[in-house]
Amino acid sequence: MIELRLDVEDLADTRFVISPLAEAALSLRVWLLPHYYVLQLPWLRSAAAALGDLDIRLLLALVGAHRAVPDFLTARPDDPLPDFAAELDRVRRVPPGKIAADVRAALQGRPVPAVLTGELDRPARLRDRLADLLAAYWDAVLAPHWPRMRGVLEADLLYRAQRLARGGARLLFADLHPTIRWRAGMLRLDLSYPHTELRIPITGRGLVLMPAVFLRTPGLPLNMNEPPLVSYPARGIATVWETAPPTRPGVLTDLIGRPKATLLACLDGPASTTDLARRLGVTPGAVSQHLAVLRDAGLVTRSRAGRSVLYARTALGDRLLRPQTPAPAPDAPSARPLHP
Known part of the structure; x- marks a missing residue:
């Protein structure tokens, strides 16, 4: 159980974002666990054909225990509706030390995959390689689908805004996801990972909610010192590739x-x-x-x-x-x- 405590100011500062970079990072898990992400299988079939000879083993190696991905790839955007190029530029400016730390945190103690061996000792080089590879990956398998993905995500934002206007936070969080509950200023997430029992005060940092297409269950940053962000599966995921x-x-x-x-x-x-x-x-x-x-x-x-x-x-x-x-x-x- 993870509890996020929001005071009045935090609740007033709760807002939504969409992140194409996070979608790219989260989509990597579908390649490794296709049986788990059944709603995304139509995308996987088309992506496998579109990938061509692009080698994405380095990207897949970033997926760690419990389907975790490094925080620098899923950090909350500065802009509520950024484009992929702007987010990729931000990745290129991440301090090298954070790159290595976030990758190790995602691996959560599992052995470093062979393709990453030696790369973590040169995090600046790893960062640049990942950014270039992500750009090629996006163009090949996600950019053609992004207009429709964005439409589903923006439709979710509109729906949530209507819920908030009609019934406040209680109605907003009522159907965000079955594992999410709102009560007495506390947002409770019944998640077994990345942490088991935590109480996190938002305390002036504001809560950001991020719908995503490549999700089955809500997620949080691995590092609880990151700006507060809750990602959750968007409504209508199954219609994206319909x-x-x-x-x-x-x-x-x-x-x-x-x-x-x-x-x-x-x-x-x-x-x-x-x-x-x-x-x-x-x-x-x-x-x-x-x-x-x-x-x-x-x-x-x-x-x-x-x-x-x-x-x-x-x-x-x-x-x-x-x-x-x-x-x-x-x-x-x-x-x-x-x-x-």
């Missing part, structure tokens, strides 16, 4: 037409025009036209989240998609004796 549109609703298709009915069915969670166009195999312009009609009809809403404009179904749209159960036929009137 290509087939949902089943088209029958009656609704007759009412508003097949394209609009299919589009409305796709909006199980907030999504951008680009994401919807990819899923449906149509142009963004066509999607925009249909969304404008659905919005005018009160079936979808439009909100900005970071760099994206996200659309979501309204309650009326949900009701239209809900299967309708035919009302039972009224009982036949029972025969009554006639009285004079």
Whole structure:
């Protein structure tokens, strides 16, 4: 059990970030434990084909015991929505001593993999090699998927913002993850690693929450002196690599037409025009036209989240998609004796 104690100021300073660098680092675990990351298997299959002859053994060696990765690769960003190049520049400025310390902390006492042998004695060189390799890795297997990944992450941020506005911290943390609970100013995480029993005062440092695609369970920095950060699995991870549109609703298709009915069915969670166009195999312009009609009809809403404009179904749209159960036929009137 890990407990993060937040005072009023810490709670007021709680915010969200997205980190493409952290996604790259966390994705390394999928190569080593594909049976554990089943939702990410479609990505792994495409990544294996796209990797070509790029040797990522040095990157995979960074994954330590309990799926840990070095803190310098998952540190909270300065910008809430940074791009990968900016985060990689920050990695190139990490002090060499921290590189070696973070890698050893991630290994957690396991033997140093052969590919890392000797590298930890030259941490500045290791840092530069890792940065170059991460850049090539990103371009090969993650950059093509990033617009859609970012759409899912930004949709999660929009959802969390709505929860916070409607019910404060209690509602925000209520469905962040089953292992996370909020009570009496304390955020409790039922995690067995990286630490077993800890109480951590946030005390003016502010808490940052980071949704991620390549996660199954929440995570914390290995070093508790790092700025407080809780990563958690984003909503809708399974849809990131989904290509087939949902089943088209029958009656609704007759009412508003097949394209609009299919589009409305796709909006199980907030999504951008680009994401919807990819899923449906149509142009963004066509999607925009249909969304404008659905919005005018009160079936979808439009909100900005970071760099994206996200659309979501309204309650009326949900009701239209809900299967309708035919009302039972009224009982036949029972025969009554006639009285004079």
